[in-house]
Structure formats: structure tokens, C-alpha cells
Amino acid sequence: MPIIEVRDLDLHYGKHHALKKIRMDIEERSIVALIGPSGCGKSTYLRTLNRMNDMIAGVTISGQVKISGVDIYQTEIGTELLRRNVGMVFQQPNPFPKSIYDNVAYGPRLHGITKRSTLDEIVETSLKKGALWDEVKDMLKKPAYGLSGGQQQRLCIARALSINPEILLMDEPTSALDPISTAKIEELLGELQKSYTIVIVTHNMQQAARISQSTGFFLNGELVEYDRTSSIYQNPVDKRTEDYISGRFG
């Protein structure tokens, strides 16, 4: 069974029809890339997977989003519980104005963990998963703002993983980073995929081709084509996909 099943998903911002009848199955422990020109609905779609659009005034959503078989828009499963299972990383690294340690310990503390040794362990494991431990292990009490942009982004990944989600949503996580930091994060994603399901919005088609197993091409709120990444790039079925990946627009 896919870990995420989306059916007939429609989203309006007021009168603006931003997502149109989206259908997508996402397999567990895979990386799915979402590509398409600016404004086509990629970020909006990503945010429907953890109900982040609910906070925006005037949004209406219909259809189904099931995570591990549970319709997240129909059940009593609170958004807090949902966000515990679905972590998110944004375009701009956004650490809290706290120490490196406290950034990672924040979520676990929120969920009631207070024991120092347990927190220490979670912080270390999460920073290791974020491929940052070796660089920061001797400066855990230093402010997160002192880290480079690429390190801050890996800290945000570690922070997202600290509460043990199954799914990680990433909205253009490397677009604000230099090529070396980007390469580090891409390498990290390959490692994380062994334990997590990752859905990533990217403007960089080479990146999508390098890191993902499946790719969804969005255009004007429609999921035009969704397939194995190799098929999307080598054998697109829809003319619009072909035009986009060959650089004819966007």
C-alpha cells in the first residue's frame, strides 16, 4: 500500500482554482520530485500533505489525502499529530534564534520529553541523520545563526527528523544554497531515503533527475504527468511534459 494516496484533490484560493483533481500515490521510502513552472501549484500541493494550507484564509479543499490509510482531512487526527508524522523543510533555512542543541531538542521537548540523557541522545542521533554532527558536536550551545546557510539547512533537516516523522516534505530546500552545500544535501537525501519518504519541490530539473525515483509535472494546477523519473525524462507521454523538460517553456 502506498504511504500517501491522493484522490480528486481540489484546492481553491477564493475563486482561484489552484489544484485540479490531483491523483497521486507515493510509495514508502521513495523520493518524489515535484516540478513545473512558477505558480503551477507545487508548493500548494506539498502543503496539502500536512494541512498547512488550512491556516490560509479563503482556502477550500476537497478530495482525499490518505496517509498510511487515514484520510487526514476527514478524521479527528489533529494537525499536531499529523505534523509529528510529516516533517517539513523550507526554501530558506529557518532555525529558531536558539542554540544548535535547543533547535533540535525543541520538538521532542514540545512532546513532553524532559530527561536530559534522552534529549542528548535525540539531539546526537538527529544531527547525525542531518549529516551535521561532526561539524557541530563541540559547539552545541552556540547559536544556530552562527552556522553557514548550508549547515543551517542541515540543522533544519535534523530538527524535522528529531520527532521521528515517516514523511519529509521539502520545498526547494537547496535553492538558497551554494553548489557544495547543495551536493551535501542531495547526498544526505539518498541516505535518508532508506528510512523516510521524501516529497520535494525543486526548480532544478537536473536535481530532480539525480535524486528522485518518481517525478510529478505540474502545470496550471494540474498534475499533467506522474511517473518513474526515468520515464518522465526519457519518454514523456504528454507533449506538455516534453516541452517543459526540453526547456521550451518555464
Ligand SMILES: Nc1ncnc2c1ncn2[C@@H]1O[C@H](COP(=O)(O)OP(=O)(O)OP(=O)(O)O)[C@@H](O)[C@H]1O
Ligand atoms: N496564500 C495564497 N493566496 C492566494 N493565492 C495563492 C496563495 N498561495 C499561492 N497562491 C496562488 O496559487 C497558485 C499556485 O501557487 P504555488 O505557490 O503553489 O505555485 P508553485 O508552483 O509552488 O510556484 P513557485 O515555483 O513559484 O514557488 C499561484 O497562482 C499563486 O499565485
